[in-house]
Amino acid sequence: MSDIRKMLAETVNRLLADIVTTEMLVDAEQGIWPKELWQAVEENGLTMPLVSSDNGGVGCTWLDAMVVMHGAGHYSAPIPLAETILATWLLDQAGIQPPMGPLSIASGSESQALQFHQESDTWHVSGVAKRVPWGGQVEQIVVTGMSEGKLRVGLVKQGNFGVENSQNMAREPRDTLTFDNALVSMTGIANGLPENAVSVYGSLLRSIQIGGALERTLSESVLYANDRTQFGKPIGKFQAVQQNLAQLADEVAAVGAASTAACAAIDLAFSSKEEVDSLFRIAAAKARASEAAGKASSIAHQAHGAFGFTYEHILHFSTRRLWSWRAEYGSGDFWAEMLGRRVVEIGADQLWVHLTATD
Amino acid sequence: MQTFSFDPVEMPPAAATLREEAREFLKEHNASRKPLDRAQSWSGADPEFSRKMGAQGWIGMVWPKKYGGQERTSFERYVMLEEMLVAGAPVGAHWIADRQSGPLLLNFGTEEQRQKYLPPVTRGEMFYCIGMSEPDSGSDLASVRTKATKVDGGYLINGRKIWTSNADKAHTMIALFRTRTNEQNRHDGLSQFVVDLRDSNGNDLKEKNGIFVRPISSMLGEKHFNEVTFEDAFLPDTALVGSEHNGWSQVMAELAFERSGPERYLSSIQLVIQMIKALKDSPSPQGYTAIGRLVAHLVTLRQMSVSVAGKLNAGEDPALEGSIVKDLGAIFEQEIPTIAQQIFSVEPTLGDGSDLEQVLGFLIQNSVSYSLRGGTREILRGIIARGLGLR
Numbered sequence: 001m002s003d004i005r006k007m008l009a010e011t012v013n014r015l016l017a018d019i020v021t022t023e024m025l026v027d028a029e030q031g032i033w034p035k036e037l038w039q040a041v042e043e044n045g046l047t048m049p050l051v052s053s054d055n056g057g058v059g060c061t062w063l064d065a066m067v068v069m070h071g072a073g074h075y076s077a078p079i080p081l082a083e084t085i086l087a088t089w090l091l092d093q094a095g096i097q098p099p100m101g102p103l104s105i106a107s108g109s110e111s112q113a114l115q116f117h118q119e120s121d122t123w124h125v126s127g128v129a130k131r132v133p134w135g136g137q138v139e140q141i142v143v144t145g146m147s148e149g150k151l152r153v154g155l156v157k158q159g160n161f162g163v164e165n166s167q168n169m170a171r172e173p174r175d176t177l178t179f180d181n182a183l184v185s186m187t188g189i190a191n192g193l194p195e196n197a198v199s200v201y202g203s204l205l206r207s208i209q210i211g212g213a214l215e216r217t218l219s220e221s222v223l224y225a226n227d228r229t230q231f232g233k234p235i236g237k238f239q240a241v242q243q244n245l246a247q248l249a250d251e252v253a254a255v256g257a258a259s260t261a262a263c264a265a266i267d268l269a270f271s272s273k274e275e276v277d278s279l280f281r282i283a284a285a286k287a288r289a290s291e292a293a294g295k296a297s298s299i300a301h302q303a304h305g306a307f308g309f310t311y312e313h314i315l316h317f318s319t320r321r322l323w324s325w326r327a328e329y330g331s332g333d334f335w336a337e338m339l340g341r342r343v344v345e346i347g348a349d350q351l352w353v354h355l356t357a358t359d
Numbered sequence: 360m361q362t363f364s365f366d367p368v369e370m371p372p373a374a375a376t377l378r379e380e381a382r383e384f385l386k387e388h389n390a391s392r393k394p395l396d397r398a399q400s401w402s403g404a405d406p407e408f409s410r411k412m413g414a415q416g417w418i419g420m421v422w423p424k425k426y427g428g429q430e431r432t433s434f435e436r437y438v439m440l441e442e443m444l445v446a447g448a449p450v451g452a453h454w455i456a457d458r459q460s461g462p463l464l465l466n467f468g469t470e471e472q473r474q475k476y477l478p479p480v481t482r483g484e485m486f487y488c489i490g491m492s493e494p495d496s497g498s499d500l501a502s503v504r505t506k507a508t509k510v511d512g513g514y515l516i517n518g519r520k521i522w523t524s525n526a527d528k529a530h531t532m533i534a535l536f537r538t539r540t541n542e543q544n545r546h547d548g549l550s551q552f553v554v555d556l557r558d559s560n561g562n563d564l565k566e567k568n569g570i571f572v573r574p575i576s577s578m579l580g581e582k583h584f585n586e587v588t589f590e591d592a593f594l595p596d597t598a599l600v601g602s603e604h605n606g607w608s609q610v611m612a613e614l615a616f617e618r619s620g621p622e623r624y625l626s627s628i629q630l631v632i633q634m635i636k637a638l639k640d641s642p643s644p645q646g647y648t649a650i651g652r653l654v655a656h657l658v659t660l661r662q663m664s665v666s667v668a669g670k671l672n673a674g675e676d677p678a679l680e681g682s683i684v685k686d687l688g689a690i691f692e693q694e695i696p697t698i699a700q701q702i703f704s705v706e707p708t709l710g711d712g713s714d715l716e717q718v719l720g721f722l723i724q725n726s727v728s729y730s731l732r733g734g735t736r737e738i739l740r741g742i743i744a745r746g747l748g749l750r
Contacts, residue, residue, distance in 0.1 A: 247686075284654065347639070
């Protein structure tokens with residue numbers, strides 16, 4: 001692990017372990033914004049690790065930023081931390097210095113993209129973006145759309161669009177935003193990013209967070225199994241329980257590795273002169289993570305018995321996120337199908353060449 | 360809790376160069392191999408192919424030059440294994456020696472043993488088998504009973520080994536015998552020996568030395584397995600590997616080499632290849648999804664396996680990570696035939712029909728062994744549970 005990665009990991013884990021209490025999670029589900037948590041992550045420089053020095057950042061790699069998003073997933077941090085990291089990166093890619101404060105990202109659907117248009121000196125955006133994380137709570141939204149064949153990234157302030165509130169199963173805000181000729185305060189072109197950048201990189205955020213949340217379900221399950229006594233001994237001493245939790249550990253390890261492979265591919269794509277198919281690994285990561293989310297949540301709940309089914313126990317803060325995140329920015333099967341089409345296009349004889357090209 | 364880690368690894372540039380060399384070599388020497396034969400993976404053996412690899416310096420390639428090695432990095436060896444496995448090349452003859460017997464002798468063997476037993480391996484001329492399991496000792500390896508009784512100048516061996524792959528063809532066996540009984544500690548009193556089964560010209564030495572091999576057919580009708588009986592077989596003192604009675608810890612170190620390599624998730628890769636070809640001919644959304652999912656697993660397992668190779672290269676002990684790779688790898692290898700039957704309406708065959716049907720017929724049957732060999736699924740999960748702090 002690089003030094004910066006170690007430092008980021010230590011910082012995010014220390015802060016979140018300390019600040020994200022059960023009480024905060026319960027409050028956040030009632031719509032209360034955890035101000036002190038946001039302040040802490042922002043003051044400690046965790047909100048824009050990917051921003052380059054040109055735009056006032058430190059220019060960490062995706063592998064570095066991954067540990068922050070992983071931590072956010074591990075502790076169920078009820079703030080758009082991963083979203084802000086992606087939003088600030090998109091702005092940076094478009095040559096815009098990102099603002100402070102929580103951000104989210106919005107693009108239209110595949111069939112109905114957001115439309116940018118220019119009126120004299122100002123840019124405006126129109127269209128509908130569904131299920132935008134914290135769309136009604138963040139100070140500004142980063143929007144994307146196509147402009148002369150390239151990805152345009154813009155910043156829109158809260159108040160310039162309509163908000164219809166909704167939530168995912170974990171009661172994280174997932175709002176529908178309606179942009180009706182909304183004023184874009186800053187905008188630029190992100191060369192080298194695809195039209196579906198929000199969906200692609202959004203899926204990677206969720207894969208990484210799933211890895212974090214899975215790790216938490218594993219540690220909670222091990223704690224519980226060592227603590228809960230039945231038939232005169234901790235249930236963790238029973239081989240049946242051990243075999244289940246070993247499989248949970250397998251899934252945790254796999255998801256971490258899948259996301260690591262994706263982040264490493266993005267880093268390589270941005271540092272290498274050669275063409276790198278990072279989308280291939282991002283799709284693989286979400287397919288793998290979404291599958292693991294279901295399997296591992298079942299094992300964790302099985303290990304926790306009825307206690308894990310209560311609101312009082314903290315397990316559901318992780319598992320309800322897992323069930324939500326596996327569907328967000330494309331389900332596992334959505335990405336698997338995309339990957340499968342790509343694999344057939346590459347061809348059976350070239351698949352291995354393709355897989356080893358990023359070494 | 361952070362009990363395991365799979366850190367990203369950067370392969371050295373030499374690995375990429377070697378990969379290209381391996382691909383060129385395979386184009387020349389493996390192109391005509393049939394898909395069904397390729398599906399044998401590292402069980403497929405061809406001494407001639409091993410000699411060609413030896414001539415390239417690709418067996419024992421990480422070993423010291425004075426024993427015939429090339430002093431390459433373990434990443435280069437890893438790349439070589441990958442390329443051979445994906446191509447379904449017949450590497451089975453030298454596989455065991457390259458993977459575990461050679462490293463064992465390098466770690467624990469005497470200088471005389473290394474000089475005698477390592478250089479012929481690197482030339483692809485000496486093949487090994489492993490005598491560990493016994494009829495009553497499978498997962499519970501510490502219960503082995505085959506006895507090595509100390510006599511003047513050596514040991515007399517009596518007992519029986521089983522599931523010994525290639526015992527009929529191999530030149531050398533690394534065997535685990537009981538040299539003493541310790542009621543307090545079952546792990547004490549085991550010793551490893553190097554046993555000559557053939558001389559350097561390939562002449563059989565077994566029967567005249569009291570070693571009898573009986574082949575055991577697998578349910579596929581193949582005869583890789585053997586039962587090996589020792590009847591007052593004499594081994595000289597110089598056959599002892601490492602220290603007497605300390606075989607258990609040596610075996611545990613040896614098994615660590617066994618668990619995380621690319622052979623632990625690539626055994627069914629030939630079926631994946633056939634499935635991609637078939638899907639191109641008869642595309643379906645379900646087919647794309649199923650293949651995409653399998654490739655997602657493949658990418659992930661490779662990332663994990665390479666990461667463990669990085670740990671081995673750095674001299675770390677990846678026992679837990681290796682067990683995780685092998686557990687997940689076997690699940691992957693075993694689910695591929697089932698998924699193939701969900702996508703394609705074909706009947707598995709025995710050596711006739713399309714390549715897909717043949718490979719399917721072989722792997723449906725053979726893959727059940729993938730979660731047995733090298734540590735059963737249950738044993739691996741026990742190791743993982745211990746790593747988690749549950750036992």
